[in-house]
Amino acid sequence: MSTEDPRQLPRAWRALIPATVLGLIGTPVLNAAECPTEGLRAPLGYYQIPEPRDSGSYNCEMVPPHTGDMDFTSKYEGSDSARNELNEAAYQEYLAASEKIRTFEKELIAAADDYQVDGDGPAARDCVLANLEEWANADALLPENINHVGQAVRKWALAASANAYLRVKLSSGETALDQDRMARIEDWFSRVVDGVRGYYTDREPRKVNNHDYWAAWAVMSASVATNNCGDWSWSLAKFDEAMGQITADGYLPKELSREDRALEYLNYAMQPLTLLAVFAEVNDTPAYGENREQFFKLAQNVVDGLEDPSLIAEINGHEQITKGLYTGWGLAWLRPWTETWGGLSGMASFLDEYGPMKSTRLGGDIEFLYGVEPLWPDGTDPYPPFDLRIDGQTTNG
Template identity: 30%
Template sequence: MDLTMAAPKAPALAHKPSQDATERRPHGAIWAQQGPALLLALVLGGQALPALANNFKLPYEVAAMRAMPVDPSVRPRPCPDLVNPPFQLQHGSRYKRGDGSISQVDPQLAAAEIEATRPVRQFNRIIADMASISLKAPQFATAAMECVVRHLDHWASGRAYLGENSNQGEYEKKWGSITYALAYIESRQAATPAQRTRIEAWLSRMGHDVHAFYSRPAIWGLNSRNNNHAYWAALSCAAVGMASNDQELFHWGMSRFVAALDDIDPSGHLPLELRRGPRALEYHAFALGPLLLLAAIAKANAVTVPAPGLAALHRLADSVRAGMLDPDVFTRLTGQKQTIVKPRPAEWAWAELALHIWPDSTLDRQIAKDRPYFHIWLGGDLSIRYANRPR
């Protein structure tokens, strides 16, 4: 691949310019102008990525999972009622303004966010639940896949998220699109040609919205659309690219993933997430999830990730693990007591992805008692997808 290739272009969208702080990282301007193209050339090493949607691979074998013996403990579940799709989301952040660490929750703002995103949370749960049922209960796979497709088609037809969103609304679009793309890939065989056309067009539009929102030079600074948000954006574009056969989006997601690995310092921490003060451990774990799934997707699709980058990702996973076992590690780093004092089982969900990449018998035993692990924005039931154990 030619190192001088132009960076991928996304359709112009009517987003308002960011009003966030614009302090840049040293490489910010270079990344905005040349980064995606240069990194993509280095990552692919001259390889051509898959040309057809069916050639993009998930990190697990869907057909093989559905050929496994039936789990009699799983009961049939009727397809839930359709949820009205929100054309636009205008809610704001739950965090108090003026707090440099962006770590203090305002109860009124949090309540407003919960109310504004109620249909989104309901819809996301339906999609993740039904997609997971289609994998762990082969006897109900057809009905579950049809349910996933029916709900996705309803939101695609209603043009969910495609209006003028607030920054928070754009974040919901980014996170949700990952859930929808992964579930659609798993359930696509149940869709009619007309449903495929509508769903894939909708996913592609959301993916290009995310691409445009995170490709602006002004965002590569210390603001709320950098750090972990950029990592989730990379995963959104990679997943949507796989689901809609959009190589431009997949390429951008992979190149942004490789760039993200440079954010990890020699001690295995993310400097911008350390600035979250009492939420530093929480946001390190939040940032780790999408990076691990991107690494798994890269491996499944023969995308070469530089060894130093993978080593950095391993350091990050180790630092999060250390913090989960002893949150005071992050208290000492930040000088502030962490919001995660005793991690809940769900806060170890990232470990299923880490074990998929780096087998570790100690970590495997450590998390085994609390399986299955579920993370809506990473696709649903991570244990059934990544633990690679017979049912």
């Protein structure tokens, strides 16, 4: 994108209200002009119409709701402030306690892919909605007893489930969906969002890190699903908070402090930060604003570190752990970045080597979602473009 592109300029109506302020008032003092007047949009790929195929009966995996406590053990239990030493026993305990929630995420996104990518038809779409409705009716993910690890798990579940819902909702005609069911699901999303916002608002600066960015991404995804301007603005304010943490040389200090896992967590932070910026760009609201240069510098530093981890070791003095880092889900953020702003140096080689990119918490089949231009053409409206074919060719007739 050229510097003359108007999408890079801050909009006059952009709400730059600190997240701390938004969290202190029951109904944020926002007016309609702070959200796009035509409604909140997802990237264009979310609206792609499934290409049906004759696949026989569809096997829907229903996941029982998690309705118990969310007081989970951290996999870094016993580690010092760097939070970098894996406690295998604690990790296994965490996996067992959170199993239903993690399975819920995966099955929802798998069913959304079955519907939208593989063409398994209304049965796959209904599988997404049936699981969501069951969890909504059970008030899942809304326990009285929830610790900081449970808060992290809840926001990841919100990110995955909101994206699955967005995909089936936006690619379906309104008459194809039960509006009462949709209302129950969206009411549940709103209540889960309230829990996420309540915890991640007004956090001490020393605690703000990648978890806050993931919380913002989860809330933003749900805000588009429910067209909630207050939640959208909260997410943008959290993004502003993240941009303010980037150092002059383009790093996130909290992630660098993870010692031998600094590269892992810098890359991990780029996943929600990239999608936050992409969704904002899609809504003609560049989220990085005056921090564009620093944001792009951060992205380039992470890619450079992926190419040569010793660059990070030179900065924080710790040889980097890279096991499990180079995967199609860990590097999934590179695809939406490339399709929205063009690839930075080194991105293409990672996309070629580790693709196709897929990530449950970023939306599922990333190659499918960003196989078409993410940004909306001028003058189009936020309704399913029924002429958008599966091959990404559009005819605006």
